[in-house]
Amino acid sequence: MTLLVTGGAGFIGSNFVLDWLDGRDERVVNLDALTYAGNLRNLASLDGDARHVFVRGDIGDRALLDRLLAEHRPRAVVHFAAESHVDRSILGPGAFIKTNIEGTYTLLEAVRTHLAALPAGEREAFRFCHVSTDEVYGSLAPDAPAFTETHPFEPNSPYSASKAASDHLVRAWHHTYGLPVLTTNCSNNYGPYHFPEKLIPLMIVNALAGKPLPIYGDGLQVRDWLYVRDHCSAIRTVLERGRVGETYNVGGWNEKPNREIVLTICALLDELQPSPEGPYTRLITHVKDRPGHDRRYAIDARKIERELGWRPAETFDSGIRKTVAWYLANGDWVREVQSGGYRDWVQANYAQRAATA
């Protein structure tokens, strides 16, 4: 038995592959283009492990997809590959349209063709699991109920619009062609191997380097944080027991304003690696806001709990402590990803955000 994972060298994908192979013998074929966000070092512990087959390639390459599907005959595809950073989508939306929409379309078509040629039993057992985001639902008012699976799609950034488009394609390929799809819409993840362009790892690595901690706008935007390994367990649950054609919201029941996240990170660093310069909060800077910044996301994760019995195992307190400890213990990983390309990105994104406080 084999799984085809796309984007398995990125943050969530690599955690998923490591988790999957920790105690399972089912092979993983990992297709990843190794963009700036993909990093084989995340998977170094699998070097020489025959259960992990890494293929560098693009989900938009139809010939490659056809070959991989025919050669490995996976029982499922778990589709993580995407451009994932909202700020990058604002500065350059083209790659998001290409990978998230066109790439997903190409993958769906390859799978559709492949399934048509399979014996009925194999076809019926097959699953296409599409990993999506809560951002497709748009922004919530402070006292509005959390997003359910029937909340209208109101994406506000090029990133979320491209993910919403991919969700619609996945839905249409099920309704029109009978593709056996499952979709998850998850809230903000955090944990090991998180690329330091996103809020939590950026704040940790900047604090340790004595650099400013750039909070966008007033810092009162709310996100619902989920430890990445809990997201992985939710995807495994949906893959094994989810009802074909359904979507499942995944979240941590952990709504927090950004400013509180940054204060928590500073307090943990003060405890675990105090700076001779004084408390890390001295580095907090408010900078120009993200254009079109969504004010609040919150996930109602009752459906996946009611139908499939999934709940997150980690609390925010335990997850963020593990995460900070991981970054402290993995300075080499951080230094390696902070390559020339990373420095160019930091310059492009933050040069336009003069400090406001």
Ligand code: NAD
């Ligand atoms: P990431 O940016 O860390 O990783 C994306 C991976 O996809 C990288 O390894 C990259 O090399 C690969 N990739 C990009 N374009 C590709 C292409 N054309 N062909 C093949 N591989 C390609 O992203 P992530 O944070 O791990 O997110 C993974 C998925 O989960 C995405 O679909 C994202 O929308 C979704 N998601 C993320 C979060 C979050 O908080 N990070 C929350 C909910 C859903």
Ligand code: DAU
């Ligand atoms: O909700 C799920 C989504 O979460 C995923 O679909 C995306 O792939 C993922 O990147 C994430 O999107 P966000 O935009 O919420 O994550 P990010 O870490 O970029 O930002 C979190 C919040 O922190 C957001 O309100 C913007 C703010 N922020 C971010 C950065 C990078 C800052 O205040 N300062 C920063 O420097």
